[in-house]
Amino acid sequence: MKRSTLPASAGVGFKPQHFDAIRTDDQGIGFIEVHAENYMGAGGPPHAMLRALRERYALSIHGVGLSIGSAGPLDADHLARLKALCDRYEPHSFSEHLAWSSHGDIYLNDLLPLPYTDETLARIVSHIDEVQDTLGREMLLENPSTYVQFSGSTIPEAEFLKEIASRTGCGLLLDVNNVFVQAVNHSTSPEAYLAAFPLDRVKEIHLGGHDAQQDETGAPLLIDAHGAPVADAVWALYESVVARTGPLPTLIEWDNDVPDWPVLAAQARAADAILARYAQRSAA
Amino acid sequence: MLAALQNDFAQALLDPDRDVPGAITSHNAREPQQRFAVYRNNVVAGLIDAVRAKFPATERIVGEAFFAAMARMFVTAHPPRSKILHHYGDDFGNFVEGFEPAAALPYLADVARLEAARTRAYHAADAVPLPPAAFAKIDPQYAGLLRLTLHPSLQIVRSAYPIVTIWGMNAGEIALGPINQSAPEDAIVMRPSFNVTVRVLPPGGATFIAALRDKATLATASEAAAASDARFDLTASLALLIDAGAIVAFAMDDRDRTGSYEDIAP
Numbered sequence: 022m023k024r025s026t027l028p029a030s031a032g033v034g035f036k037p038q039h040f041d042a043i044r045t046d047d048q049g050i051g052f053i054e055v056h057a058e059n060y061m062g063a064g065g066p067p068h069a070m071l072r073a074l075r076e077r078y079a080l081s082i083h084g085v086g087l088s089i090g091s092a093g094p095l096d097a098d099h100l101a102r103l104k105a106l107c108d109r110y111e112p113h114s115f116s117e118h119l120a121w122s123s124h125g126d127i128y129l130n131d132l133l134p135l136p137y138t139d140e141t142l143a144r145i146v147s148h149i150d151e152v153q154d155t156l157g158r159e160m161l162l163e164n165p166s167t168y169v170q171f172s173g174s175t176i177p178e179a180e181f182l183k184e185i186a187s188r189t190g191c192g193l194l195l196d197v198n199n200v201f202v203q204a205v206n207h208s209t210s211p212e213a214y215l216a217a218f219p220l221d222r223v224k225e226i227h228l229g230g231h232d233a234q235q236d237e238t239g240a241p242l243l244i245d246a247h248g249a250p251v252a253d254a255v256w257a258l259y260e261s262v263v264a265r266t267g268p269l270p271t272l273i274e275w276d277n278d279v280p281d282w283p284v285l286a287a288q289a290r291a292a293d294a295i296l297a298r299y300a301q302r303s304a305a
Numbered sequence: 306m307l308a309a310l311q312n313d314f315a316q317a318l319l320d321p322d323r324d325v326p327g328a329i330t331s332h333n334a335r336e337p338q339q340r341f342a343v344y345r346n347n348v349v350a351g352l353i354d355a356v357r358a359k360f361p362a363t364e365r366i367v368g369e370a371f372f373a374a375m376a377r378m379f380v381t382a383h384p385p386r387s388k389i390l391h392h393y394g395d396d397f398g399n400f401v402e403g404f405e406p407a408a409a410l411p412y413l414a415d416v417a418r419l420e421a422a423r424t425r426a427y428h429a430a431d432a433v434p435l436p437p438a439a440f441a442k443i444d445p446q447y448a449g450l451l452r453l454t455l456h457p458s459l460q461i462v463r464s465a466y467p468i469v470t471i472w473g474m475n476a477g478e479i480a481l482g483p484i485n486q487s488a489p490e491d492a493i494v495m496r497p498s499f500n501v502t503v504r505v506l507p508p509g510g511a512t513f514i515a516a517l518r519d520k521a522t523l524a525t526a527s528e529a530a531a532a533s534d535a536r537f538d539l540t541a542s543l544a545l546l547i548d549a550g551a552i553v554a555f556a557m558d559d560r561d562r563t564g565s566y567e568d569i570a571p
Contacts, residue, residue, distance in 0.1 A: 061389045062428025063457070066499055069431075086388030092308035099388050124315035128385040130355070131347045133314065136328065140307050168343040169329045173306070206340075208332040236331075237339045244343060 023158040025114040025192050025224040027052050027270035028079055029300075031292035033285055034274045040070050042282035044077065050289050052079035052113065054272050058086045060110075061102050075110055081225065081272065082112040086128065089148045089162070090121035090135045100155050107156055114225060114270070116161035116194045117152070119145070119182065136171035137181040149189040161192040161224050166199035166231075166245035168206055179217035192224035197259045198251065198274075202231050202243040211258055220266050228259060228292060229274035248277035251288060260295050268296040317341070318348050319381050352380035356394045359424055362475035363401070363417045366410065375404055391428055395421050412466035412486070419472050419492050422460035423503065426496040429458035434497045434550030440543075447557060449524030453517050454554035455546075458496040461511050465489045469505045478503075497550030504549060509537025514546075 030051030035043065043050065053074055060067050060082075074080075087099060107115055120132035135141050152160050164182060176184070186193055195218065204211035230249030236242040251259075251273070263269065273288040313326040331337040356376040357364055364372040379400050385393045398418035407413050434456060443451070462468065469490045473479035491506040493514070506514075509530035516526035523539075530537040546552055 058389050059391070062391060064431035065428045065458075065496060067428070069499065088388075092311050096388070102389075121311060123388065124311055126386050127315065128388045129315060129318060129348050130351050130385060130390065131318075131344060133311075133318075133344060136307070136310065138307075144307060169331055169337055169340045171310070171328050172330045173310075173328055206331075236333075238333050240333050242340070242343070 022153060022190075025159050025161055026079075027081055027113045027225060029268035029270055030296060031271045031273065031289040032079070032081065033289050034083075034272060034276060035071075035074065036275075036279050037066070037070060038279065039282045039285065040074070042286075044073060046282070046286065048286075048290075050078065050286070051293070052081055052270060052272075054081035054083050054274075057082050057084040057103055057106055057115075060106055071110065080110055080112040081114040081116065081270075082106060082110065084115070084117040085132070086122060087117050087152070088121045088123040089117050089145055089152070090119060090133075090141065091123055091148075092121075092144060093125070095148050095151055096123065100152065103152075104156055107158060114161060115156060115158050116163055116225065118163045118165060119185075120165050132165055134165060134167040134169060134171070137174040137176040137178060139175070142176065142181060142184060145185055146188045149185065149191050153189065153191065159190070159192055159224075161194040162186070163194035163196055163227065164199055164218075166196070166202040166206075166243075168203075168242070168244075170207060177217065179214055179219070183217075183219040183222070186219055186222040191222075193219065193222045194225045194227060195220070195223045195262065196227035196229070197262060198227065198229045198231055198255050199245060201252070201255050201258055202245050205241050205243045208240070212261070215258065215262060220262065223262075223266060223269060226259065226262065226269050226271045227274055228255060228271060228288075229276075231255075246277060247274045249275075250284075251291075256291070256295075259292070263295055263299045268300045271296065314344075318345055319384060321345065349377065349380060352384065352393070353377055355390050356380065356397060359391075359394050360397060360417055360420045362420055362472050363397075363413060365475040366413060366416065366471070367407065371406075375401070375407065378404075391424055395425070397421060412464065412468055412471055415462065415464040415466055415468045416472050416475070419462045419464075419468050419494065419503065422462050422492070422494040423501050426458040426460050426494045426501050429496060432456050432458075432553045435547075435552050435554065437547050440547055440552075443555075449522060449527075450557055451523045451555045452520055452557075453523070453546075453552050454556075455514070455518060456495060456497065456551050456553050458494075458501075459514070459551050460492075460494040461506070461514055462492040462494065463511050464491065468492060469503055472503065493545070493549060493551070495549050495551055502549060504545065507536075507538060507541045507545060509534035510542045510545065513537065513539075513542050514551075 028051045032052035035053040200211050228251045229247045232244040232246040234242045271292045317323040325341040331340045353376045398414045401417045402414035467488045467490045469492045491511045493506050512533040513530035516529045527539045
């Protein structure tokens, strides 16, 4: 099984409007990440751009449509498309989400929340086994940002992810913004979540911006909108993680209201600066 | 239990009149309606955005508010069946055609079909068009026996309305001007390399291309096109196909040779 081998530096989610800037950036970036489903056409500019970038940069393929948390079976056609895409580009990592996004033959185009029970755990473990067997690769599973919880949940999320990783051998993708968003939304402690999180299984980190609203009781409600810079509180949490793990591949996600390249690149450089501090410490 | 929960959740997402699933809680709210509304909004607004991105000229014609209302009805009635979002809305033209409030704009559905064809062309397989010089070497006495391989991105959209002109004006491709609504236009949509192009087909062109796609010889396709429209002009239609980069290979009928034009060059 091929292991995830992204470089322990900062990358960005690739947007076509940044193609020329990324390709010619003197400093470069650590890696790029793309959503698998945007590259499932037969040809055209998406593939031309990805081919060109793949020559210079390490690549992470990040799926959003596999619906690993579905009660029903995985979509075998979609899994075959993911395999074809991985075979075509030989990415340094493949990742998906702890979520469901399809129901029957309807694709809901969102990462929907799951109750954490023994039933869900067994389902997800069997789906991840199927994914890793089919792709011949280790996959990374990303922790979600959620807006509701389920009365039937019996297992804390960090423990749930730890159990999945230990049963399947998959790696984890720690989205620090998601940790913060849902700690605020559910009035829990992000530090306690991270203390319980199996950091030794983390092979990639996601950082993104969120949108701050209030719910009907006046309580803060954060939306994982990926349309803003990374929040200061999220940077602080990120640094606390890197202090424990040492440098890890770190992705800046900015999917909506996408800024010009220098703004996005500056976020990546900020992550690199934090990584560099802890690289020196691990070396020393 | 997980299956039942996901069933409730999925149905409530697309139907605002349905109750929020009972298994949902939140730490402070007595009724987690607003928390669930985040998912409802993510799903519906996300799909509307996907439709809007694919049909900018259609949106420009009817205006943002009208388009948003029309797209909202489309996405709740016809949620995606594919996880590949660029396939979503490929049948939006059919929905627009049956959308009563848009009945005063009879060309709107075909403009939407043209925009859907542009997306298909954008994502279609790559192929290198034959250069015009390749055709200069064809011996005229064999030309009628040729069978053409057309570019995989080639799309035809037929219309009883001047859709290329209407699309072009609303996509910022051509200057605004008077439109003769009774002048029908068939569109040929192509992506020879990086950029998608849209052109008007000459009379009989659509029939000609359909026959070529069925692997008819140039002579047979030409006869079919002339039968469908007396104004058909083989030279004009071929020139357009060559200029658009629509031909990627040709082969002789009787020698079963494919690929390079050098094969049949004199």
